[in-house]
Amino acid sequence: xxxxxxxxxxxxxxxxxxxxxxxxxxxxxxxxxxxxxxxxxxxxxxxxxxxxxxxxxxxxxxxxxxxxxxxxxxxxxxxxxxxxxxxxxxxxxxxxxxxxxxxxxxxxxxxxxxxxxxxxxxxxxxxxxxxxxxxxxxxxxxxxxxxxxxxxxxxxxxxxxxxxxxxxxxxxxxxxxxxxxxxxxxxxxxxxxxxxxxxxxxxxxxxxxxxxxxxxxxxxxxxxxxxxxxxx
Amino acid sequence: xxxxxxxxxxxxxxxxxxxxxxxxxxxxxxxxxxxxxxxxxxxxxxxxxxxxxxxxxxxxxxxxxxxxxxxxxxxxxxxxxxxxxxxxxxxxxxxxxxxxxxxxxxxxxxxxxxxxxxxxxxxxxxxxxxxxxxxxxxxxxxxxxxxxxxxxxxxxxxxxxxxxxxxxxxxxxxxxxxxxxxxxxxxxxxxxxxxxxxxxxxxxxxxxxxxxxxxxxxxxxxxxxxxxxxxx
Numbered sequence: 001x002x003x004x005x006x007x008x009x010x011x012x013x014x015x016x017x018x019x020x021x022x023x024x025x026x027x028x029x030x031x032x033x034x035x036x037x038x039x040x041x042x043x044x045x046x047x048x049x050x051x052x053x054x055x056x057x058x059x060x061x062x063x064x065x066x067x068x069x070x071x072x073x074x075x076x077x078x079x080x081x082x083x084x085x086x087x088x089x090x091x092x093x094x095x096x097x098x099x100x101x102x103x104x105x106x107x108x109x110x111x112x113x114x115x116x117x118x119x120x121x122x123x124x125x126x127x128x129x130x131x132x133x134x135x136x137x138x139x140x141x142x143x144x145x146x147x148x149x150x151x152x153x154x155x156x157x158x159x160x161x162x163x164x165x166x167x168x169x170x171x172x173x174x175x176x177x178x179x180x181x182x183x184x185x186x187x188x189x190x191x192x193x194x195x196x197x198x199x200x201x202x203x204x205x206x207x208x209x210x211x212x213x214x215x216x217x218x219x220x221x222x223x224x225x226x227x228x229x230x231x232x
Numbered sequence: 233x234x235x236x237x238x239x240x241x242x243x244x245x246x247x248x249x250x251x252x253x254x255x256x257x258x259x260x261x262x263x264x265x266x267x268x269x270x271x272x273x274x275x276x277x278x279x280x281x282x283x284x285x286x287x288x289x290x291x292x293x294x295x296x297x298x299x300x301x302x303x304x305x306x307x308x309x310x311x312x313x314x315x316x317x318x319x320x321x322x323x324x325x326x327x328x329x330x331x332x333x334x335x336x337x338x339x340x341x342x343x344x345x346x347x348x349x350x351x352x353x354x355x356x357x358x359x360x361x362x363x364x365x366x367x368x369x370x371x372x373x374x375x376x377x378x379x380x381x382x383x384x385x386x387x388x389x390x391x392x393x394x395x396x397x398x399x400x401x402x403x404x405x406x407x408x409x410x411x412x413x414x415x416x417x418x419x420x421x422x423x424x425x426x427x428x429x430x431x432x433x434x435x436x437x438x439x440x441x442x443x444x445x446x447x448x449x450x451x452x453x454x455x456x457x458x459x460x461x462x463x464x
């Protein structure tokens with residue numbers, strides 16, 4: 001297909017497609033003349049993946065490129081591929097002040113938690129640093145999470161991780177696998193984050209007697225409590 | 233206390249404290265001379281809260297101010313207070329293209345999911361829009377989450393919301409409540425996000441046979457699998 005069809009079918013403007021080509025986020029098409037190239041279904045798939053990562057997951061293009069290069073390497077096993085994607089997409093926490101007692105307490109509690117959980121994870125993970133950072137901030141506020149809270153969170157987190165990996169089939173074509181793995185790291189995270197906020201609102205309403213249906217109904221959308229049919 | 237002590241005890245530089253005062257994120261101290269003011273433990277608490285929100289949760293100052301003003305209103309009940317904080321801290325999703333079939337499918341699936349869950353939430357919540365957006369992106373990638381995945385995620389999300397609200401005691405002093413509610417919305421989110429990444433690594437190692445202890449041990453930190461004692 002031509003670049004115009006690629007743009008139309010992906011919903012990505014032609015100028016943006018050209019930008020992605022220049023930035024090597026999308027492989028070049030097959031040249032059919034000095035000014036024209038032809039693109040395949042593979043280009044379309046890759047373009048949709050880049051779009052989702054850039055626009056929805058808000059991952060910087062430089063990191064997307066690094067991951068795409070890694071996933072195009074057929075030597076990489078699935079576990080390593082997931083690790084490359086996850087580590088690239090996770091911003092490391094800033095270095096702590098060495099003499100910050102809150103950080104030191106958080107560091108110790110994180111090490112204890114991971115030891116109790118027995119997870120095969122975390123030594124070099126940027127996620128570990130981010131966990132320490134969040135716990136340290138709660139320590140500084142004199143509101144550290146209890147061991148029960150941390151273990152409850154860990155159990156919920158592990159359950160979602162199992163669901164994520166249920167979606168990955170090791171015998172799938174590699175481009176499918178890539179998509180699943182990468183979307184797992186980014187889009188399901190956003191799904192969970194949104195569900196958590198909605199769950200907080202629900203639980204708060206149940207406990208503290210909020211008014212059900214607080215706020216106006218959104219324009220032109222089916223309300224979630226009217227039986228599930230979309231009103232549009 | 234003087235501004236210098238306020239700075240020292242909070243770890244926030246004097247220049248930043250002055251900036252927060254000008255920006256009304258921190259109430260003015262009691263003037264004791266033309267050039268000096270005195271600050272209380274309340275100022276210190278508020279300063280620590282602002283710091284955690286700005287530096288750790290990365291919430292823009294304008295939104296922090298809006299929430300602090302709301303939480304200083306003693307008329308607000310706890311459920312509304314939580315809602316104000318959550319809605320202010322949640323960036324709304326961009327408006328969809330009206331004719332985007334992936335968005336329409338995601339909108340329908342979200343409405344169905346929330347109806348099945350029976351949650352008292354979501355009509356006006358920016359989180360609902362963010363959920364639709366994430367599901368629509370997965371739809372566009374031909375990788376929509378299954379109903380089982382969405383329900384599993386929802387159950388995990390609800391469990392964490394219950395844990396969050398266990399930390400809120402309605403008879404706590406209002407400033408404590410504020411802190412718990414606001415940190416719930418921001419810092420526990422980061423805690424969960426980090427735990428989820430670590431859980432994915434663990435589950436991936438179990439399923440796809442990664443090398444346990446992949447990656448180098450972090451410098452100067454106790455490894456999580458050596459019994460939990462911090463090596464520092």
